[in-house]
Amino acid sequence: MSELAASSRHCCFRPVTHCIFELDGLLLDSERLYTRAVQKILDPFGHIYSFDLKLRCMGKSTSESADLIIDSYQLPISRTQFQRLHKQHSREHLGSVGLMPGVERLLRHLQTSGVPMAIETSGNRELYELKVRPHAQLFEVFQHAVVGSSDSEVKQGKPAPDIFLLAASRFKDPPKPENCLAFESSLLGMQAALNAGMQVVLVPDPLLSIQLSAPAALRLRSLEAFRPQYFGLPPL
Template sequence: MAFRPVTHVLFDMDGLILNTEDLYTVAFQNIVSQYGKNYTFDLKLKLMGLQTHETADMVVSALNLPITSEQFIEESKKQFDVLFPDTKLMPGAKRLIEHFHNNNIPIGLATSSSKESYDLKVNKHHTELFSLFPNKTFGSSDPEVKNGKPQPDIFLVSAKRFPDNPKPEQCLVFEDAVNGVLAAKAAGMQVVMVPDPRVPKNLTADATLVIDTLVDFKPELFGLPPFKP
C-alpha cells in the first residue's frame, strides 16, 4: 500500500502513549462487580475513544446497571484517583514523540479524556514528555469537540489548532482504538493503528497501517525524518 507524505502528527493518548486502557478496565470492573456484572472486552471495544458521558451511558445501558450515568461517572472518578497517578508509558511512545519534537515535526495530542483526567494520568510522572505537545485537545471537556469518536470532531479541531492550519490530508494520526481509526478516516486523515492484540483483525481494516507497537513505526514511510541508526 502506498502512503501519502504528511507534515503534521496527531496522537491519541489512552492505550497508545499511556497504559490507561488497562486501568480503565480495572476501574470499570471494580464498579460493575458490585452489581454482579462483568465488563467484557467486547463492550470495551465499542466504547474505546468515546467521551466520558458517552462511555457512562453505554456501560449503564449495556449492563443494565441500577445507577444513573452521573453516578457511574462519580464512581469512576473515585477509581481513577487511585489508579491513574501511576500510569506507565507504552513501548516506543517516548522515543517517537521525542523524535518528532527533535526534528521540528508539529505534533498534537487529541484525547477523548477530560483535562481533569489528563492531569491525573500525566502530572506525577510524565509532565516533561507531554510538555512537548504545544497543541492539546481534551475531547470530554472541550466545547469545540461536539461529538466523540468515531465522529471526526476531535481530529479536525486539533488540526485547526496548529499555527499553520494544515489540511486533513497533511496530518497523520496514531490510534489504538477502532473508534479512533474511524474518526481519523472520517476526518480525511491517514491513521496508524496500534491495536490491543485482542482486537479482531477485521476491525483493523480501516487503518492505513497496523503495527504491533510504536517501536515498529518507520517515519520515512510517510515522508517524515527517519530514526538515526
C-alpha cells in the same frame, strides 16, 4: 495492513507533515486502569466487562461510556453514580500511569526532526492533567492538546471527525487534514480520523481482529515498530 506487509508497500502511504496522537492506550498505559475500574463497578452486580463492550467504549467520552455500560448491563445506578465510582476506582493510579512502549523514543525523534505534534483525547481536562503530570517534561513536545469532553468546540464525539479537525486547525501553521497522520488505539478513533481525511496508524488491543482494523493505513503491535519514513518523515 500489518508492519510485516508495510515494508514492501510503504510507497502507497501519503507523505505527511504533522502528527496527532491519542492519549489513552496509545501514549499512556491507562486503558488497563479504566478496565479494572469498570470491573470493580460491575462486581457487586455479578457482571463481567466483556471485550466487545470495551471496544465499543474505547474512544467515547466518559459520559457516553457510562451510559453504554449502564444500558448494556441494566445497572440500577445513574450516570452520575457510575462516573463517581469510576473516578474513585481509577484516580488512585492514574497519577502514576506509565508510557506505552516506544512512546518516548518516537516523540523525542519527531521533536528533534521538527515535526509538529498534538494530542487528542475524549476525556476531561481534570483527568488529562492528572495523567500527564508525571510526564510533563516529555509532553512539552506537543504544540497543544484537544481535550474533547472539556472543549466546547468539539461538537460531536468520535466517530465524528470534530476532534481531529480541531486538532489540525490549532497548529501554529495549520495543515490540511490530509497532511496529518493520526495515531490511535481505538476503532472509534480510527474511524474519526478517517472521517477527517487522515491516514491512521492503529495500535490496538492485540485481541482486536485484523478485519476490524483493515481501514487503517498501518496496524502495529506497539509504537516501537513505527517507521516514520513510510510517511515521508525523517527515519529513526
